[in-house]
Amino acid sequence: MTSDAEKQVGDLGFPDMGSGYEVNYTFGRQGPIGVVKETTLAELLQRYADILWDEGRHKYNVKAFIGELDEILLGARFSAFSQELLDGLIGALRKRGNSNATINRKMAALGKLLRKAYKMGDIHNLPEFKRQKEKAGRLRFLEADEEEVLFREIASRSELYLYLSIFLVDTGARLGEAIALKWNDIHEGRATFWVTKSGRSRTVPLTVRAKDALKRVADRSPGPFSRIDQQKYRAVWNAAKVDAGLGNEDDLVPHILRHTCASRLVRGGIDLRRVQMWLGHQTLEMTMRYAHLASHDLDMCVPVLERHLK
Template sequence: MKTDIENFLNYLMVEKGFSGNTKEAYHNDLCQLADFAGNCLSNRGAQHLWDNFNRQDMLSYLLDLKERKYAVTTVVRKLAAAKSFFGFMIEEKKVRQNPTDNIESPKVGKPLPGAISVGQVKLLLEQPVKLSAPEAKRDRAMLELLYASGMRVSELINLNVEDVDCDEGQVRCFGKGQKERIVPIYPQAARATAEYVNEVRHRLQRDESEKALFLNRRGERLTRQGLWQILKEYARAAGLADQVTPHTLRHSFATHMLNGGADLRSVQELLGHANISTTQIYTHLTSDHIRRAYDSAHPRAKK
């Protein structure tokens, strides 16, 4: 059964251009489903084949997840992985029926992204400046680039040296599905990045063939986990430990751009969202700004 999962995951990578992170998430979810399916089939003496796993079995799996107190968002994700997998199996004629047919995902409220204020961003970005270690210049460049561009953390750590043009003030990154986009960055971020590249990166580099922009102490490409640990330390130093996640600067970038008057389409392009509905969630965070603008502009609202 797990061989079918591997074939499906390879299909996602080769045919659909899915990222390694998405493949890993699907792998974990589907292997969990395969273990549950194997137990179901064993209990009724059936062969361990996906074609013997039926709709009732799928409903039992979802009930099991609920009884084990999985979050609704996690159940939704696991069901989505199963739907995608069985859709593939139908196309490949590996199963005759889709056990996920007519099973609706649990309703889940879409959480608002966590943004922090302009003042809090400034406080966070100032933390590496207080340190003298060479890595502090790297960290400052990373934080400035995240807030300057709105990049995802995964996009930042996948940057190579050639992807940032500090003279032109722009960065080239690759989003979901390896879709390329060019994002402008403000001068302070460009200067911080140039300073890191010119003064620090070569001190971290062990292998001259390494192209990664941001390196760890071993001279290897910094990982998502490594960046998150670094960010947590600076958030703690800034007194923002409870308010900062790996994507806080991305969310703050989008919110502050809209508050500053940027149009939704431009922010969509900058964030690399395929659908503008994804970007629209940030408009909920700008209601205070809209209220202030209304109160100051409408003749009957002025005090």
């Protein structure tokens, strides 16, 4: 007998989940031979959230994403996550008005959770995740005068947050990377970030200004910024942004310091491959969004075009 929830899932265009609670399967080389019990996204999240994601804003967002997807599925149970089921989720999100960029973020969270579940034998099938094409948005970064007035407002509220802001803009580090930094990660004028979004460590040399910022917080442990609460820092940032006359810009968030670092490197003549290494991007494609700033590289084209005039 089919439950009301299963009927509703079917009405949304999702495949029939089946009415049983167990399914026999054989993986061969891909996994163990045994029995898989049906599960839900909510159960998988509860089981693996603390393993896959560190505490913080990102983990909070992931829980919201997975919770929404589970709600769309009406808490349906499954032992395999089919391509048809994934396509149905994407279609439902698009009907809710989600942009491709938002869908990509939600699918990234879902994909990470399902891969873990597959590896642990909780499900016996994975769909193919394809990134949705995103529109190129305006890339915002701070000019020198904007940085000066914003940092002045931050300093009036907290010197510690000022030193963190300086460190972020001069290293291009993500907020979470800077907070996770330990003192033994800083050696001979270089900082090594071990806790990164890509899972790959990277080391960058420090500017004089960044070194000075670290000296001023030398009494803090176990790292220069490790006891900073991200939400409190964002609250101070938002208040400072308003008093700096930048309060009407929604995209002016702390992550803009990373964009600012990248833009200064590119506009200063650093090639994109080195910028990729500095930022820790997994692919050069991620760094290419800064390519338009390298306009000086095109100056050499003008003499060639004007040659026929001479």
